[in-house]
Amino acid sequence: MKRRNFLKQSTLASSLFFVPNFVKAFEQVAKKSLGYKKLVIIQLSGGNDGLNTVIPYTNDLYYSNRPELSIKKNKLIKVTNELGFHTSLAPLKNLYDQGYLSIINNVGYPNPSRSHFRSSDIWQTASGANEYLDTGWLGRYIEQYGKIPYMGIELDDTLSLIMKGKNSNGIATKNPRTLFQNTQTPYFKKIINHQSDSHLSEHNLGYLYKTMIEAKSSAKYIYETSKIYKSEFTYPKNPFGKQLKTTAEFINSNLESKVYYASMGGFDTHANQANRQSNLLKTFSTAMEVFVNDLKQHNTFKDTLILTFSEFGRRVQQNGAGGTDHGAANNVFVIGEDLKTKGFYNAAPNLSKLDKNGDLIHTVDFRSIYATVLDQWLQVDDVSILNKSFSKLDFI
Amino acid sequence: MLKMNQRHIQHLYWRAGFGIDINFLKKIQSNSRLQIIEELFSDSEKIIPLQLNLSEFTSIKNKSANALKKEMGEQAFQKLRQRSQKKLRDLNHAWIERLSESDGVLREKMTLFWANIFVCRDNHIFHIQQYHNTLRENALGNFRNFVKSIAREASMSKYLNNKQNRKKSPNENFARELMELFTLGIGNYSEEDIKESARAFTGWSFNNKGGFLLKKHQHDFDEKKFFGKKGNFNGDDIIDIILEQKQCARFICDKIYKYFVNPIVDKNRLEEITSIFYKDYDIKNVMTYIFSAAWFYDDQNIGVKIKSPIELLVGIRTIVPVRFEEKKQFNYLQKMMGQVLLYPPNVSGWKGDKSWINSNTLMFRMKLASLILNNAIINLEEKGAFEDSFDTYYKNVKKRNRYLKTSKRWDVFLKKYGNLHPRQLRDFIVMSKLDFDTETLLDGLEIKSNKDFCIQLMSIPEYQIC
Numbered sequence: 001m002k003r004r005n006f007l008k009q010s011t012l013a014s015s016l017f018f019v020p021n022f023v024k025a026f027e028q029v030a031k032k033s034l035g036y037k038k039l040v041i042i043q044l045s046g047g048n049d050g051l052n053t054v055i056p057y058t059n060d061l062y063y064s065n066r067p068e069l070s071i072k073k074n075k076l077i078k079v080t081n082e083l084g085f086h087t088s089l090a091p092l093k094n095l096y097d098q099g100y101l102s103i104i105n106n107v108g109y110p111n112p113s114r115s116h117f118r119s120s121d122i123w124q125t126a127s128g129a130n131e132y133l134d135t136g137w138l139g140r141y142i143e144q145y146g147k148i149p150y151m152g153i154e155l156d157d158t159l160s161l162i163m164k165g166k167n168s169n170g171i172a173t174k175n176p177r178t179l180f181q182n183t184q185t186p187y188f189k190k191i192i193n194h195q196s197d198s199h200l201s202e203h204n205l206g207y208l209y210k211t212m213i214e215a216k217s218s219a220k221y222i223y224e225t226s227k228i229y230k231s232e233f234t235y236p237k238n239p240f241g242k243q244l245k246t247t248a249e250f251i252n253s254n255l256e257s258k259v260y261y262a263s264m265g266g267f268d269t270h271a272n273q274a275n276r277q278s279n280l281l282k283t284f285s286t287a288m289e290v291f292v293n294d295l296k297q298h299n300t301f302k303d304t305l306i307l308t309f310s311e312f313g314r315r316v317q318q319n320g321a322g323g324t325d326h327g328a329a330n331n332v333f334v335i336g337e338d339l340k341t342k343g344f345y346n347a348a349p350n351l352s353k354l355d356k357n358g359d360l361i362h363t364v365d366f367r368s369i370y371a372t373v374l375d376q377w378l379q380v381d382d383v384s385i386l387n388k389s390f391s392k393l394d395f396i
Numbered sequence: 397m398l399k400m401n402q403r404h405i406q407h408l409y410w411r412a413g414f415g416i417d418i419n420f421l422k423k424i425q426s427n428s429r430l431q432i433i434e435e436l437f438s439d440s441e442k443i444i445p446l447q448l449n450l451s452e453f454t455s456i457k458n459k460s461a462n463a464l465k466k467e468m469g470e471q472a473f474q475k476l477r478q479r480s481q482k483k484l485r486d487l488n489h490a491w492i493e494r495l496s497e498s499d500g501v502l503r504e505k506m507t508l509f510w511a512n513i514f515v516c517r518d519n520h521i522f523h524i525q526q527y528h529n530t531l532r533e534n535a536l537g538n539f540r541n542f543v544k545s546i547a548r549e550a551s552m553s554k555y556l557n558n559k560q561n562r563k564k565s566p567n568e569n570f571a572r573e574l575m576e577l578f579t580l581g582i583g584n585y586s587e588e589d590i591k592e593s594a595r596a597f598t599g600w601s602f603n604n605k606g607g608f609l610l611k612k613h614q615h616d617f618d619e620k621k622f623f624g625k626k627g628n629f630n631g632d633d634i635i636d637i638i639l640e641q642k643q644c645a646r647f648i649c650d651k652i653y654k655y656f657v658n659p660i661v662d663k664n665r666l667e668e669i670t671s672i673f674y675k676d677y678d679i680k681n682v683m684t685y686i687f688s689a690a691w692f693y694d695d696q697n698i699g700v701k702i703k704s705p706i707e708l709l710v711g712i713r714t715i716v717p718v719r720f721e722e723k724k725q726f727n728y729l730q731k732m733m734g735q736v737l738l739y740p741p742n743v744s745g746w747k748g749d750k751s752w753i754n755s756n757t758l759m760f761r762m763k764l765a766s767l768i769l770n771n772a773i774i775n776l777e778e779k780g781a782f783e784d785s786f787d788t789y790y791k792n793v794k795k796r797n798r799y800l801k802t803s804k805r806w807d808v809f810l811k812k813y814g815n816l817h818p819r820q821l822r823d824f825i826v827m828s829k830l831d832f833d834t835e836t837l838l839d840g841l842e843i844k845s846n847k848d849f850c851i852q853l854m855s856i857p858e859y860q861i862c
Contacts, residue, residue, distance in 0.1 A: 215755035265789025
C-alpha cells in the first residue's frame with residue numbers, strides 16, 4: 001500500500017473512531033478521587049547560588065568570602081534584620097509580603113555529591129548519597145496513587161527520572177497539542193484503533209501495548225481538557241514563562257493531574273555570575289508571581305503548592321572567575337496560600353561551620369520536606385513512597 | 397550436522413549483534429550451527445580500537461595541567477581543554493558508526509554490554525578513549541584480566557575516586573562499587589570487606605598519559621583481612637579473592653543472561669552457565685556455550701527483549717543502509733530515547749528492558765523509522781544540559797533542522813528485499829510474535845511497495861522487541 005493511501009485510510013479510520021472498553025477502563029482509574037491538591041516542583045537546574053539569592057547581609061564571613069561577588073547591604077531587599085533578597089527577587093518579595101512564601105534554609109543530605117548528575121538524581125529519586133534508585137519519588141507516587149501517566153506531567157519533551165515509576169510513569173509535554181498530534185501519526189493511530197482488549201498479558205509486548213494505549217489516552221485527555229482554557233495573563237516571553245503558563249492552563253482547566261515538574265536551566269554559574277544570576281532570578285521570580293496571580297484569579301492557588309529546589313547550592317567562597325563552584329546545602333522555596341510557617345522556616349546558614357570542602361552543612365534533610373508534602377498536602381503514605389520514615393516539618 | 401532455520405539465525409544475530417542482513421543470512425544458512433557460531437566468533441577475533449585523530453591535543457597528554465597552565469596561560473589552557481572535551485561527542489558518533497560498520501558484531505555488542513557493567517564516565521578524551529578500547533579489547537577475553545585492567549584505568553580511578561584513596565585516608569568508593577556493581581552484587585560482602593579491600597587499592601593512580609602508576613608512599617602495604625583471609629594483599633589479590641567466590645560468576649552470568657538470553661532469568665540455566673564461567677572466567681567460552689545451547693533457541697527466548705535505543709537505531713540501519721549527514725543528530729536521537737553512549741546516568745548504568753519505555757520514549761521510538769527513513773518532521777526537543785546557560789538550555793529547536801538529514805540507500809534495500817513476499821519481509825523484520833489485532837491490520841494492508849511496508853513494520857510496537 002502506498003504511503004498516501006495509508007494516510008488516507010487512517011483519516012478514514014478516525015471518523016469511525018471508537019474507544020475500546022479497556023481504554024475506557026484505563027481512563028476510569030484516575031477518576032477515583034485523590035483530592036484536589038496539586039503539587040508543582042521547580043528545579044533550578046545547574047545549582048543556584050543560594051547565598052546570593054537570600055543574602056545574609058549582616059554576616060561578615062559572607063563578605064570576606066566573597067570580596068567581589070557579595071551583594072552590598074544597600075543593593076538588596078532587606079527582609080529580616082539579617083537576611084535580604086537579591087533585587088531581582090522583588091516579585092518574590094510581593095509573595096513573601098502576602099504570606100505566600102516559606103523559605104527553608106540549609107536543606108541537603110548527608111555526604112553530599114557535587115556532581116550535577118548524581119545530586120540531581122538523589123533529589124529526584126529521594127535516595128541517600130550511596131543508593132542508586134531507578135524510580136523517582138513522584139513516579140512512585142503516580143505508581144501507587146494514580147497509575148495513569150497524566151497524573152504527573154513534566155513540562156518538557158522527555159521524561160526525567162523524578163517522574164518514573166517501575167511500571168507506571170508520568171508523561172512529559174510542554175505542548176499538549178504536539179503531544180496529541182504525535183499520537184495521531186498514521187502508524188500509531190492505526191495500530192491503536194485496531195486494538196481490542198483480549199491480549200495484553202504477554203510480558204514485554206503487553207507492557208508496550210499498555211504504555212501505548214496509556215500514552216494515547218493521556219495525550220488526548222490532556223489536550224482536550226486543557227484546550228478549553230487559555231490563560232489571559234501575560235507571562236514573561238521566555239521558555240520558563242511558557243512552562244509556567246502551560247502549567248497554569250493545566251491546573252485552571254481542572255485537569256486531574258496531581259503533580260507537575262519543570263526545570264529551569266542556566267544556574268551553573270562558575271564564571272561571571274553576577275549578571276547571569278541576576279537575570280535568572282528575575283526570570284524566575286517574575287514568571288512565578290504571574291503564575292501565582294493566574295492561579296489566584298481562578299481560585300486554584302489555595303489547592304496548589306509550589307516547591308523550588310536546586311540540586312545543590314554553591315561554595316561559600318567565590319572562585320577566581322567571578323563565579324562560584326559546586327557546593328552543598330541550599331535553600332528551598334515553598335509557595336502556597338495557607339502556609340503554617342510564613343517567611344523563614346528556620347535559621348540562616350551558619351557560615352562559621354562549613355564542611356571540609358568549604359560548603360554549607362545541611363540542617364534539614366530534603367526528604368523531610370518531601371515526607372511533609374506527601375503526608376500533609378497530598379495526604380498519602382509518605383513512608384511507602386520514600387521507602388523510609390523521615391521526620392515531618394511544620395510548614396503546611 | 398545441525399542446521400539452523402532462518403528464525404534461529406536471526407535470533408542469534410539479534411542477540412549477538414544488531415540483526416542480520418539478508419544476503420549474509422543466505423550466505424551462511426547452509427552451514428551447520430557449529431560453523432555459524434564459529435564464524436560469529438572468528439569475525440570478532442580482530443580488535444580494532446576506536447581512535448580519533450587527537451593530534452591537536454597531544455600537549456594535554458604529554459604535560460601536566462599545571463605545566464600547561466604556566467606555558468600557555470590559564471585562559472588558553474581552559475579553552476584547549478574545553479575543545480578537547482567536545483571531542484567526546486566525536487567519540488560517541490564514531491562509536492555509533494562503528495556499530496553499523498563493523499564485521500565483528502559480537503565484539504561490538506559485548507563492548508556495549510561491558511560498558512554497562514564497568515560503568516564509567518570521564519571528559520578527559522585520551523583517558524576515556526583508552527578506557528573505551530580496554531572494554532573492546534577485553535570484551536571476549538578473560539574476566540579476571542578484564543577486572544584488573546579496569547581497576548588500573550585512569551578514567552575509572554577518577555570516576556570512583558580511587559585517585560583520592562590514600563593510606564592515611566582511604567576512600568572506599570571504588571572498593572564498594574567493585575563488589576556491589578562489578579563483581580558480586582549487594583549483600584554478598586560485609587562493610588568490613590569494603591574497608592579492608594579499599595586499603596589494598598590505596599595509591600593506585602595514573603599518569604598524564606593514562607598509564608597505571610603505583611604511588612608507593614600512599615599505598616598501604618600492611619596486612620588486610622578479606623573474606624576470611626589474611627595477607628598483605630594488594631588490589632590484584634583482592635580481585636583474585638573476589639573471583640574465588642562463585643557468586644561473582646553468578647552475578648556476571650545473571651547480567652549476561654538478561655542481556656543476551658531473556659530478561660526473565662531461568663534459575664537452572666543461570667546455574668548451568670555460572671558453572672561454565674566459574675571454571676576459567678573465560679568470556680568467549682561462556683558465550684559460545686550459551687549460543688550453542690539448544691535452550692537459547694527455545695521459543696520463549698526469542699523476540700522477548702526490549703531493544704535498547706542503540707539496538708533500535710543500529711537495527712534499522714542493518715536493514716536499510718542510512719548515512720547521517722549531520723552526526724550531531726545522533727545526539728538528538730540518543731537524548732530523546734534516553735541512552736547517550738559515554739554518558740551513563742550513574743555508576744549503576746542503564747537499567748534496560750522495561751525502563752527504556754515510557755509514554756514519551758515509546759511514541760518517539762515508534763516514530764524513529766519515519767524520522768530516519770521517511771523525513772518525518774521533528775517536533776520535540778531534547779533537554780538542555782546542567783552546564784548550559786539559560787539561552788542554550790532552551791535554544792535547541794530554533795537552530796535545528798526540522799528533519800533528520802539522512803541519505804537512504806533504498807536501491808540497496810530494494811535489491812535485497814524488494815522481491816520478498818510481504819509475509820517474508822515481515823518475518824525478517826519482526827522478531828516478536830505479533831499482537832492479534834496488529835496482525836489483522838497488517839494482513840489487511842494492500843502492499844504495493846516493500847519500502848513502505850518496511851517502514852510500517854518498523855513502526856509497530858513489536859519492532860521494539862528483539
